[in-house]
Amino acid sequence: DQQVKQNSPSLSVQEGRISILNCDYTNSMFDYFLWYKKYPAEGPTFLISISSIKDKNEDGRFTVFLNKSAKHLSLHIVPSQPGDSAVYFCAASRMAGANNLFFGTGTRLTVIP
Amino acid sequence: DAGVTQSPTHLIKTRGQQVTLRCSPISGHKSVSWYQQVLGQGPQFIFQYYEKEERGRGNFPDRFSARQFPNYSSELNVNALLLGDSALYLCASSPGPGQYEQYFGPGTRLTVT
16 A cells, blocks of 8 residues: 555656655544655765644755645756755655655656756 | 674575574664564564563564673574564664664575474
């Protein structure tokens, strides 16, 4: 039962343009959401997060938007750079219990120079 | 500061054998989690330990076990290896419960033949 879904396996964007990565979740108990970036042969690297009490969080070129009613979040990267090319994972957590992370299947972003 | 370290980097085992994977968390972090990532999927939660106590367990068989030591390092053990156990095993650390962001190591690539 996949509680966090990333329906786009891949995305290609021109350098300098905006990249938008999407994520949907099914469990209304999730109260914290995170984005991780993963390069080959490395572990996931934490990128940005958002609490369920907010609808937007911004950090430099990265902005995460949360729409709780739609159970949807998105990551915007502006402007996109070739070094952003990686697999991006959306993850969700809840305060109760171990607050372990539930991950989506990832979206491979390719930024074309 | 050193990040999360894992050993070994790669491992090849035969079906039925046993394997032990090791993880050292970021200095000051007391919580360690283990995840399994098979090709094409996001990481799946296996265990979380805090202060040497198990705080959570994912949907994995009893062949999987773990422990945490007084210095907060951790071991993941898998007995009676199956071909399906071939995966990247990721260790993540966080300061403690309630800290949502987890920081991952580079992983151990396990191949079962």
